[in-house]
Amino acid sequence: MREALREALAEEMERDPSVFLLGEDIEDPMGGSYKVTLGLSTRFGRLRVRNAPISEAAIVGAGVGAAVTGSRPVVEVMYMDFLEIAMDQLVSQAAKIRYMSGGQVAVPLTVRCQGGPGRAAGPQHSQLLEAWFAHVPGLKVVVPSTPRDGKALLKAAIRDPDPVLFFEPNILYNSRGPVPDPEADEVAPLGKADVKRPGRDVTVVTYGAMVAMALEAAERLAREDGVAAEVIDLRTVSPWDRETVLASFRKTRALVVAHQAVRQGGMGAEIAATVYEEALDEVDVEIARVGARFAPTPFAPELERYVVPGAEEIVAAARETLERAGRLGAAVGR
Amino acid sequence: MAGDFDPAWVTELYRCMLRIRAFEEKAAELYQKGELPGFLHSSVGQEAVPVGVTAWLERDDLITSTHRGHGHILAKGADPARMFLELYGSEEGYNRGKGGSMHIMDFSIGVLGANGIVGGGVPIAVGAALSLQNRGSDRVVACFFGDGAVTTGAFHEGVNMAAIWDLPVLFVCENNQYAESTPHRTVDRARDLTVRAQGYGIPGEVVDGNDLFAVLEAARRAVERARRGGGPTLLECRTYRWYGHYIGDPAVYRSEEEVASWKARDPLGRVAGWLAERGALDEEGEARLRAEVQAEIEAAAAAGARGRRPAPESALEDVYAG
Numbered sequence: 001m002r003e004a005l006r007e008a009l010a011e012e013m014e015r016d017p018s019v020f021l022l023g024e025d026i027e028d029p030m031g032g033s034y035k036v037t038l039g040l041s042t043r044f045g046r047l048r049v050r051n052a053p054i055s056e057a058a059i060v061g062a063g064v065g066a067a068v069t070g071s072r073p074v075v076e077v078m079y080m081d082f083l084e085i086a087m088d089q090l091v092s093q094a095a096k097i098r099y100m101s102g103g104q105v106a107v108p109l110t111v112r113c114q115g116g117p118g119r120a121a122g123p124q125h126s127q128l129l130e131a132w133f134a135h136v137p138g139l140k141v142v143v144p145s146t147p148r149d150g151k152a153l154l155k156a157a158i159r160d161p162d163p164v165l166f167f168e169p170n171i172l173y174n175s176r177g178p179v180p181d182p183e184a185d186e187v188a189p190l191g192k193a194d195v196k197r198p199g200r201d202v203t204v205v206t207y208g209a210m211v212a213m214a215l216e217a218a219e220r221l222a223r224e225d226g227v228a229a230e231v232i233d234l235r236t237v238s239p240w241d242r243e244t245v246l247a248s249f250r251k252t253r254a255l256v257v258a259h260q261a262v263r264q265g266g267m268g269a270e271i272a273a274t275v276y277e278e279a280l281d282e283v284d285v286e287i288a289r290v291g292a293r294f295a296p297t298p299f300a301p302e303l304e305r306y307v308v309p310g311a312e313e314i315v316a317a318a319r320e321t322l323e324r325a326g327r328l329g330a331a332v333g334r
Numbered sequence: 335m336a337g338d339f340d341p342a343w344v345t346e347l348y349r350c351m352l353r354i355r356a357f358e359e360k361a362a363e364l365y366q367k368g369e370l371p372g373f374l375h376s377s378v379g380q381e382a383v384p385v386g387v388t389a390w391l392e393r394d395d396l397i398t399s400t401h402r403g404h405g406h407i408l409a410k411g412a413d414p415a416r417m418f419l420e421l422y423g424s425e426e427g428y429n430r431g432k433g434g435s436m437h438i439m440d441f442s443i444g445v446l447g448a449n450g451i452v453g454g455g456v457p458i459a460v461g462a463a464l465s466l467q468n469r470g471s472d473r474v475v476a477c478f479f480g481d482g483a484v485t486t487g488a489f490h491e492g493v494n495m496a497a498i499w500d501l502p503v504l505f506v507c508e509n510n511q512y513a514e515s516t517p518h519r520t521v522d523r524a525r526d527l528t529v530r531a532q533g534y535g536i537p538g539e540v541v542d543g544n545d546l547f548a549v550l551e552a553a554r555r556a557v558e559r560a561r562r563g564g565g566p567t568l569l570e571c572r573t574y575r576w577y578g579h580y581i582g583d584p585a586v587y588r589s590e591e592e593v594a595s596w597k598a599r600d601p602l603g604r605v606a607g608w609l610a611e612r613g614a615l616d617e618e619g620e621a622r623l624r625a626e627v628q629a630e631i632e633a634a635a636a637a638g639a640r641g642r643r644p645a646p647e648s649a650l651e652d653v654y655a656g
Contacts, residue, residue, distance in 0.1 A: 020468060047468055053498065058491030061457020062464055068446060069396065069465040088488070092451050093458060101439040101447065102430030103652035137653045161655035239654075 002173045004147035005036050005112075008154035009074065011182050013044050016072060019158060020048040022059055023076030023112075027051040033078050034114055034173055060086035060111060064094045067109040067163070074158055080115030080167055081127045094163040095138030106161035110154075116209055117260055117297045117308045118171040126297035126304070128208075128261035133165050134238035134270070140164040140190055141237040145211035147177040149235060152188035160190055169209035193241035195248070199228035201327070202254040202318045205245055205271055207234040210258050210314075217314035225328065229318055237267055242274060249275050254286040254321040258314050263291025286325045288317035339550065341614035347389055347546065348605045348615070349623060351381040354405040355602060356631040357414055361404070361421060361435075362581045364635060370421050372434050377405040379544075379576035382601035383508050384409035386549025387476050387569075390557040396444040396462050396475040398455035401436045402508075402575070403448030406478050411443045414634035424641025431644040432652070452513070453486030455479060456505070460492045463501035463566075474502040474560040482513030484530070485521055493568065497534040500565035504556045507568070508543060510575045515587040527570035536566050543571030544601040547608070573601070 013019045021037060027049055031038025041049035052059045056077055063075040077083055083090060090111070097107050117126045133141050140162050144150035150168070157164040180186040188194075196211055197218050206214045211233045218229040230248050234240050249255050255275055257268035268289035279285055293307045322328040358378045365374045377384075380402075388397070388409040399406040408414060412428070420427030421435055428438050439447040446462060449455040459477030466473045483489050484507060496503045507527055511518055524530055531538020537559070541548040549571055556567035574596035578585035585593075609615035615623070 022464075050464075050499075053491075053494060055491035055495060057488050058457040058460060058495045061454075061488065061492065062461030062495060065398075065446070065458035065461020065463070066465040066468075067461070068441070068458070069462045071465040071468065073461070088451050088454055089457060093449075093454055097439075097447065098655055099652050100429055100433040100437045101441070101652075102428065102432055103655075104429075104439055104441045106655040140654070 001147045001150050001168070001175045002034070002036055004151040004179045005154055005168065006038065006040070007179065007182065008151040008158070009037065009040060010043065011185070012155055012158045013040070013048060018070060019072045019074060020050070021074050021076065022050050022052055022063060024052055024054055024059070024078055026076050032076065034170070036112070036168070037076065056082050056085040057089055061089040061093065063109045063111065064089055064097070064107060067107045068097060068105050072108050072158060074110045074112060077111060077113045079125050080113040080129055081124050083111070083113060083129065090133070090139065090163070091136050095136045098162070099138055107163045108161050109163040110157045110166055111163070112166045112168065114168040114170045114173070116169045116171065117304055118209065120299055120301050120304060122299040123296035128259070130167060130237045131261055131266045131270075134267060138163065139238065141167065142190060142235065143167045143169065143208035143237055144235065145169070145172070145208055145233050147175060147179050149188055149194070149233070151179050152186045153190070153235060155185075156187045156190050159187065164190070167208065171209050188235065191236045191239050191241060193244040194233045194235055195230060195244070196233045197229070197231040199230035199252070201227045201252055202229045202256060202322055203232060203245070203248040203252045204229050204256045204258060204314060204318065205232045205234060206258040207237055208260070210260055213311040214258055214314055216311040217318065220311070220315050221318055225319065227318065227322060227328070240267070240271065245271060246275065246278055249279055253284055254318070254325055254327070256288045256290060256314060256317045256321060258290035258309065258317070260292055260308050262294060263289055264294050266291045284325050286321035288321050290314055290317045339547070341609060341612045344605065345609060345614055347385050348602075348609060349627060350385045350409055351546070351602055351605065352624060352627040353414065353631065354381045354384065354408050356627050357404055357408060357417070357634075360631050360635050361418075362577070365581045369639070371423055374435055374581040375402040375579065376577040376581055377402050377575065379596065379601070380508055380510060380573045381405055382546040382549050383506065383543045383571045383573055384478065386546050387504065387506055387553040389550055390554055391474070391476060393443055395473050396446055396459075398446045398459040398462070398475070398477050399448040400455065400479055400483075401448060401450050401452070402480065403438060403478070404435070407438050407440065407445050407448065410445050412438070412440050412445060414631060415637040418634050418638025419641040422638045422641050423644070424638065425644040425648070426641050430648065453479065453483035453488040456483065456488050456492035459503055460496045460501060463496060463503045464499065467499065467501055472561050474504065474557055476504045476506055478506050478508060480513065481507060481509040481511065481518040481522075483507070484527070493530075493534050493566065496566040497536045500563060502560035502563070503566040504553065504560060505566060505568045507570045509570050509572050512575070512579070512588070514579045527568050531568040534568070536568060538568040538570070540570045540572065543573030544599045544604070546601060546605050
């Protein structure tokens, strides 16, 4: 994944001279705290790959100012948690300039962050805040789950005319998978979900690091219960792909929304409520939400594992919905 | 020093100051009649600062402004009629009725926006300057902010960033003495911004913000420096807002004597005196100039009142570009 993201940055910088990178510790020899930008300052020079002081508000704000004046900045904020320091620039400036200017200008800013649980990084370095930003009209929120998507979505984010928050799940940096060649210039459309595994019995909607867990859960459900789960990777959390999710639900009539972010007020609530509103006419509406318990992400691995859900919880939630619908076990129609 | 300036040019700057004064007075009048929605922050008394700074800017130089931004925007060359249209919340306003007084933007003349968040424009100005530097442009950015912004993190982060990269920005603090009701001297131990400039390793000057010529001199140095790649300058222009924080604020936090002493130092009077001394503007000329400006602003306000009301559904447009 790390190399895929680096390729996306390099290819976009090569393609478009207005693309530049700004962030803390992104220059060589450090090449970024998580090495995503390694080699880029050597290749493109320090005007286009600029090390910033520890000033998240100014880093994001400078990205906004550059974006409205003809550049395509890609800003790196080291941890998603640190976006809290730049909230005004993200929420009151970047998200609203196009709107409140009456459409005079676009804000083609990409903000890359990594984060998420799974590395015992503790309460201030493990949060998943996508739901906060999905609540803000004007921002787009993208979370990749595979190297291929990572590259194709990052390219799309950089080319997009709107401010995009690009959240890289930390635990996926070392994940491996096929990546299209530079010549292919594969760009994944923002706002479009990807069906990672087709199925007819229950729809599992998820994104980011949890996609792999949902696929693992689907495997278990197939093996142990004869249940065919359809796994939908949202890829873009906001605006999210209602059509794909609703079409899948109309087929399966059972829904599990799963994320590692805190359940309360999370994307699961939004998606579940939307499906419920849109599918009131369905015969049976079975919906379950999987999300983190209502606590900060703790440090000790066993505490972290207790708070943050995984494949296990997805399996349980899928069984629960199907059981309520009377479709688990013998009842599952083949 | 002040004698260096061409009286004909100064007359045009004076016209611009009169335009700002007339615009603000007319807007306040309409607001008090209940014709304008929202809040209104008046810059009456501060006219020398925007005019003295933008006098050195070209059309494609950039500015960022504040919630008290009408003066900056007019000085950069915005159309007062489209500003009034926006104050009325009209479809033809600068922001199609989605921004209002605190968010007027005109990218065609480099107005990157008034800003409802104190200090919010500082990093944006820095980023715009970064864009210019990356492109090898000789354009500059004037970043206007009030004394209230000086105590925000965004200000410190932004000025430091501009300093380390020699970005072409003029940081212009309009110190009108009060952040809402809080006197600046009670919330900042530094007695002037030159101290802060030193801290960032850049030049800083304190000038009499009610003296157009003092602002012109300092701004010229700062703009020239920025244009030739010399980096940012911090200017503190000491001035005063004649009205409260917003129109309708009784401003009980300051004394009548204080207000009177600043009104006696009206920035307009000083320029009129300078022009009269040089025989460039006699009483008759002055009256004619004021009448012209007043007529222009009355027409602009009337155009604002006649604006088309936006269709409610247009509220959903321009959330995203694509």
